[in-house]
Amino acid sequence: MLEIKNLHAKVAQTNILNGLSLTVKKGEVHAIMGPNGSGKSTLARIIAGYDGYDVTEGEISYNNKNLMDLPPEERSREGIFLGFQYPVEIPGLNNTQFLKAALNAKRKHLGMEEMDAFEFLKIARDAIKKLEIDPSFLNRGVNEGFSGGEKKRNEILQMTILEPSIAILDETDSGLDIDALKVVAKGVNEFRNPDNAVILVTHYQRLLEYIEPDKVHVLSEGKIVRSGDKSLAIELEKTGYAKEKDNEK
Amino acid sequence: MSAQINFELLSSAAKKLIQGELSDTRVNALSNFKVSEMPSTKNEEWQYTDISNIYALCEKSFHEPSKEIKSLTNKENTIANEIDAYWIIIKNGTIDIMETKRLQKIGIHVSLLSKNLDDTEVLIDDSLCSLNAALMHDAIKITVSSGVESDKPIGILFENDINLNNYVSNFRCIIEVKDNATVSIIHAHTAKIQAPHFTNSVVQMDIGENSHIEYLRLQDFSVHQTLIEKSVANLGINANLNYTSVDIGAQLMRADIVVNFNEKHANANINGVYIAGNNQHIDNHILANHFIGSSKSSQNFYGVIGGNGRCVFNGKALICEAAINSNANQFNHNLLISENAEINTKPELEIYTDDVACSHGTTVGQLDENALFYMQSRGIDEVVAQQLLTKTFITRILNEVNIPSTKDFIENLITDKLRVLTQ
Numbered sequence A: 001m002l003e004i005k006n007l008h009a010k011v012a013q014t015n016i017l018n019g020l021s022l023t024v025k026k027g028e029v030h031a032i033m034g035p036n037g038s039g040k041s042t043l044a045r046i047i048a049g050y051d052g053y054d055v056t057e058g059e060i061s062y063n064n065k066n067l068m069d070l071p072p073e074e075r076s077r078e079g080i081f082l083g084f085q086y087p088v089e090i091p092g093l094n095n096t097q098f099l100k101a102a103l104n105a106k107r108k109h110l111g112m113e114e115m116d117a118f119e120f121l122k123i124a125r126d127a128i129k130k131l132e133i134d135p136s137f138l139n140r141g142v143n144e145g146f147s148g149g150e151k152k153r154n155e156i157l158q159m160t161i162l163e164p165s166i167a168i169l170d171e172t173d174s175g176l177d178i179d180a181l182k183v184v185a186k187g188v189n190e191f192r193n194p195d196n197a198v199i200l201v202t203h204y205q206r207l208l209e210y211i212e213p214d215k216v217h218v219l220s221e222g223k224i225v226r227s228g229d230k231s232l233a234i235e236l237e238k239t240g241y242a243k244e245k246d247n248e249k
Numbered sequence B: 001m002s003a004q005i006n007f008e009l010l011s012s013a014a015k016k017l018i019q020g021e022l023s024d025t026r027v028n029a030l031s032n033f034k035v036s037e038m039p040s041t042k043n044e045e046w047q048y049t050d051i052s053n054i055y056a057l058c059e060k061s062f063h064e065p066s067k068e069i070k071s072l073t074n075k076e077n078t079i080a081n082e083i084d085a086y087w088i089i090i091k092n093g094t095i096d097i098m099e100t101k102r103l104q105k106i107g108i109h110v111s112l113l114s115k116n117l118d119d120t121e122v123l124i125d126d127s128l129c130s131l132n133a134a135l136m137h138d139a140i141k142i143t144v145s146s147g148v149e150s151d152k153p154i155g156i157l158f159e160n161d162i163n164l165n166n167y168v169s170n171f172r173c174i175i176e177v178k179d180n181a182t183v184s185i186i187h188a189h190t191a192k193i194q195a196p197h198f199t200n201s202v203v204q205m206d207i208g209e210n211s212h213i214e215y216l217r218l219q220d221f222s223v224h225q226t227l228i229e230k231s232v233a234n235l236g237i238n239a240n241l242n243y244t245s246v247d248i249g250a251q252l253m254r255a256d257i258v259v260n261f262n263e264k265h266a267n268a269n270i271n272g273v274y275i276a277g278n279n280q281h282i283d284n285h286i287l288a289n290h291f292i293g294s295s296k297s298s299q300n301f302y303g304v305i306g307g308n309g310r311c312v313f314n315g316k317a318l319i320c321e322a323a324i325n326s327n328a329n330q331f332n333h334n335l336l337i338s339e340n341a342e343i344n345t346k347p348e349l350e351i352y353t354d355d356v357a358c359s360h361g362t363t364v365g366q367l368d369e370n371a372l373f374y375m376q377s378r379g380i381d382e383v384v385a386q387q388l389l390t391k392t393f394i395t396r397i398l399n400e401v402n403i404p405s406t407k408d409f410i411e412n413l414i415t416d417k418l419r420v421l422t423q
């Protein structure tokens, strides 16, 4: 489904990704772990189409199509979803209006009829109930004044409504209390099916207790330095990343 | 004497107009004009706004008083059909009797100044205001009786006359609100003309004790038109003015809004939105005169500028020695959405007493890149995302307009304008 080959990227004159390769197949859940500043969010944002990075080498294909030519909005409509590490506040832009515009953009792209406000509200209400989100969320500005945990739940709400093919969740578990973590995990588990895929960027093994990954990767200095199954996450929790850096040398 | 407009021609043009009860006013206006200077960019208050193009139009109007120019206004799509209000439409120096009668029933009296001047004081101060008084053809007076609470807003629309001289229009509107009244007023500058045209407008407002006025100025002229408007509001004890301007059109527009706090406990919100695109210049000058204490003025202007558009904001508060316990704020926020867009913004305070609370600030920025990416990553087109963000930026202040029937109209106006701007 998603194939990244030898990706190199830099910002200004700093190299951030240094030959990263990753293959994600349908139905899989991948976890990406790694120290702060190793390039996890950079990778996630490049997949989503952020143009602030300079991709100097390598390629990303999605369903056998070159992804690099598409602007972010088209990637989204084709089924790529990024759950932001730091969801953006857009004061004054109504959350419902935002979600509806997003869903209708996708539906239009797929040749489906646009949804009216009434239909949309039904879907949105179902989703917020499942995710145990306060209904007043829908009437507020996008992430406006939301707490850290509320913002993360709002990302999962968007994922649930947009039904992407691949969801990249960048530290969606950070800053969540244990109940919220369970709700988010439930949301992701309900989203999973044999036709879609999930990439979880996380620092904590505890998320992986709720969402079982098929593969775990360690990203360090812009490269995947180690891959394994879920036991790798348990090991890392004990030993930290220091050893991975040594291995590389 | 002003060099730019020929005085002999001006006075003979003034003499040809309807005099009625206005003959003395016109004479005074002419003599005042004679001794006052027309604005020029050498004057600090006008340094960013060059209005020299209007002099030629004025002279032309004296020489060639009739010309065939098509006004775009047709009955079907005027603002009067879109916003539910008591519309006072002034055309050819006449007003619609039907609507006037309806207003009369609820205690609101509308009349032409030339027929009903009584002891009304016609403001004649600077040169443009004098020019207006000398040449005003369409001038009305609206009197709101004590205790009146209007069920619908009053709409004011001066329709540019297509039969008479169509280079210059001098409109004046005198609004007198007695005590304990509540009324909403929509002043529409929406009659488009597709040829060079100068509208010189003056609005005088007296707001009585405990009265509350919602005032909305809507300007959507064509890019051939120039509007200069002076609005002066005098506030009584406990009076409340909620003023909002929405400026979308015109090639050149200059508004001077003066609010005089003559009595205690009065409050004025002076808000505005301006959106300027290619070849547009929009200048708002606001002056809150706190002559007496315990009064509050708050200025909030939001601007979006694209193309090579240029805007000016000058928000000033004068706090006199007697004005203890006053509160005055001036804020101006701008979004520049193109490289050549320009804003000159300046909040100003002149304070002669200690016991006051004042704050001011201006911002000039671009659209938030992160917000744009966030929206795009949810499938929203870049251009649509830009429009939504821009609209969000200015809508905040429009939420302060308490005239619900205007909401859709303003929203459509802004959406259409932003579409043109972000194309």
Ligand SMILES: Nc1ncnc2c1ncn2[C@@H]1O[C@H](COP(=O)(O)OP(=O)(O)OP(=O)(O)O)[C@@H](O)[C@H]1O
Binding pocket: A011, A012, A014, A016, A034, A035, A036, A037, A038, A039, A040, A041, A042, A043, A085
């Ligand atoms: N716009 C930028 N300008 C300069 N450096 C940048 C920029 N964006 C990212 N970087 C650098 O790239 C590196 C990787 O950043 P990235 O956000 O991808 O790390 P991360 O692995 O997600 O870290 P964390 O675990 O803290 O979220 C960091 O050293 C960061 O400072």
Ligand SMILES: [Mg+2]
Binding pocket: A040, A041, A042, A085, A170, A171
């Ligand atoms: Mg990160």
